[in-house]
Every structure is written in C-alpha cells, then in structure tokens.
Amino acid sequence: MSKKIATLITNLFEDVEFTNPADAFRQAGHEVVTIEKKAGNQVTGKQGEATVTIDKGIDDVQASDFDALFIPGGFSPDQLRADDRFVNFVDYFIENDKPLLAICHGPQLLIQTNKLKGRTVTGFTSIRPDLKNAGATVKDEEVVVDRNIVTSRTPDDLPAFDRESLKLLQS
Numbered sequence: 001m002s003k004k005i006a007t008l009i010t011n012l013f014e015d016v017e018f019t020n021p022a023d024a025f026r027q028a029g030h031e032v033v034t035i036e037k038k039a040g041n042q043v044t045g046k047q048g049e050a051t052v053t054i055d056k057g058i059d060d061v062q063a064s065d066f067d068a069l070f071i072p073g074g075f076s077p078d079q080l081r082a083d084d085r086f087v088n089f090v091d092y093f094i095e096n097d098k099p100l101l102a103i104c105h106g107p108q109l110l111i112q113t114n115k116l117k118g119r120t121v122t123g124f125t126s127i128r129p130d131l132k133n134a135g136a137t138v139k140d141e142e143v144v145v146d147r148n149i150v151t152s153r154t155p156d157d158l159p160a161f162d163r164e165s166l167k168l169l170q171s
Contacts, residue, residue: 003030003067003169008086009052010036014074015045016155017103021070024162030169035061046074058085063092068169073104073124081112091115101165103152107131120146122153
C-alpha cells in the first residue's frame with residue numbers, strides 16, 4: 001500500500017541521505033512530500049549535489065495527513081529543531097507510533113521531543129552522547145529498528161536504512 005511520507009528538510013542536508021532514500025521510497029510507489037518553512041523555497045545539500053524545491057510549508061500541513069516521516073541528515077535537522085513547529089510535527093509520529101525514518105544527524109529532531117527515553121536508536125557519532133543523554137539506548141550499528149523508528153549512522157548505511165525503512169512502510 002502506497003504511503004504519503006513527510007520529509008523535513010532545509011539547507012545543508014546531506015545530499016545522498018535525501019536523494020537515495022527518497023528515490024527508493026518513490027520506486028516502491030510511495031509519495032515523498034518535502035516540508036520546510038515555506039512552499040516553493042529551494043534548499044541545497046551541503047555537498048552542492050542536490051537542490052530540492054519544497055512542496056509544502058510547515059504551516060500548510062498537519063502531521064496527521066501523513067503515513068510516515070523521513071528526516072535526512074546533514075546540518076538540516078539541527079536548524080529545524082530550533083523551530084517548535086518542526087519539533088511538534090516529529091512528536092506526533094512518536095506519540096502515534098507512525099513510521100519515523102531518520103539517518104545520521106536526523107535523530108537530533110527526535111532528541112528535541114523529549115520522547116526518546118526507553119527507545120533504542122543510532123545516529124552519527126557526534127550526536128550519540130546527546131541521544132544517550134535524552135534517555136535512549138544507543139547502538140553503533142548500521143541500522144536500528146525500534147517499533148516505528150528506523151535510524152542509521154552515515155551514508156555508508158543507506159542500503160540497510162532503505163531496506164528496513166521500506167520493510168516498515170509495507171506493514
């Protein structure tokens with residue numbers, strides 16, 4: 001069954017951590033909707049390899065309109081977590097056990113929700129202490145699945161991240 005996937009993204013995202021999973025999701029028949037501060041904004045990856053035109057502004061969407069949430073890494077999640085509108089959006093997916101897919105620095109947005117206590121996750125090496133301090137059990141593995149949350153560490157983990165994300169989206 002096709003899922004509608006919200007993607008929280010802004011400038012300096014890790015290019016391949018957006019393009020690779022987004023392509024895999026689309027090839028599997030899912031709809032990927034990019035969300036930033038304003039629809040029509042253009043955001044560029046930190047490697048300069050990918051530019052994305054934003055589909056929807058955060059004020060124009062409801063988290064409940066989506067089946068899943070995808071958060072690519074890079075510096076994008078750290079910028080977005082300073083805005084409560086994005087944090088509240090993420091919180092909805094944790095609270096409602098909807099698929100939440102976050103790679104590399106993506107889990108920074110999860111930290112901001114204060115809902116990681118008792119959850120098992122991974123992320124980029126520099127954010128693992130923050131994940132642990134937020135109450136999560138942190139693993140150094142290519143992909144960690146905890147109920148509705150799929151997390152990975154780096155672009156090298158993309159094959160495992162895509163595989164487990166697609167598996168969760170099928171359920």
